[in-house]
Amino acid sequence: MKPLKRMSLKDIVIEKLHKHIVDHQLQPGDRFLNEKEIISLVGVSRTVVREALQAMEAVGVLRIKPGDGIIVNESSLHHLVNQFSFRWSRDRSRMLELLETRVMLELSALELIIRRLNSKPEAVEFAEMDARIEQMEKAIKLKLPIMEEDIEFHRKLFKMTGNQTFYELSEVITQYFHEVRESRMSIPEGYGNTLVEHKQIVHFIKQMDLEGAKKTMVKHLSPLKEIIMKGLY
Structure with a gap:
């Protein structure tokens, strides 16, 4: 057990x-x-x-x-599904469905952010994202856990969409990946990849390169599927 x-x-x-x-x-x-x-x-x-x-x-x-x-x-939307948290997080099929939903949300977030950059660039603030990356880099150098920094990175990403309902929905979905994320973040060798991917995602957003940002995001989230399939959470 x-x-x-x-x-x-x-x-x-x-x-x-x-x-x-x-x-x-x-x-x-x-x-x-x-x-x-x-x-x-x-x-x-x-x-x-x-x-x-x-x-x-x-x-x-x-x-x-x-x-x-x-x-x-x-x-908030969070409370509408909170009662299902325990059951969903231990149902592999449900977790895979939730992962698909999360990937769609993350990719949609990239679209919304870049759309805002095109129409109203002054509304998109990168300072917090850059700060999260800097904090993760410091944590890695000190050999400290980086899970909280990863959580905050994705939280700031959804905030940058400027859509509060979308942000709340993302919180509902991503909460179920706490243990899956913890499993991935328990491997120090993977820290560097996470940091590099975060940097690349922000770089592509700043360049308004939606395709590059999406490809990197899919690569960034892909290890979660293997962890779920193997029941390592």
Whole structure:
């Protein structure tokens, strides 16, 4: 039997905050706990709490309003399928279907970004993408895990489409690949390939070379199929 995966502190906090919303029957628009109250509730550092809040805001659970606190947001697409997460992640056929869907989403994201570059180039910001690549490069040099950097790279990619609904849908799909991604990222030899592919994807986007970006993305995601087929997650 495969040992149970240990949850990160951030994931534990997110789980507790989800429970708080359910237990207190909070509705969209209701005021949520502030940072001090959350720290008191979960007993972790402010840094971890902020990471958890940012993750919950990214998928639409909470809305952080500077100077006005934290608000429970409208229900997001994430919650519509959350109940199926455990079953889907252990069904090989379903995971292969989800992988196909993820590839389509990633390729569509590239199309949307390049379309925005053509019509409104000032709306497409590369600074965060470049920063993610730089962080991954530093992590590799220090022989540190790069899974979180990979997650953030793809998250920023979807953000660059400028389409919030598309972004939320991508979060729903890609959440099921956490263990698959972890399996791939556990092999240090593959770190360099991931970094190179990230750099190439951004390069092709900047050059508005859609075909080159798509080919690199397909190559980048192709190892996930083998991991799923072999049940290595």
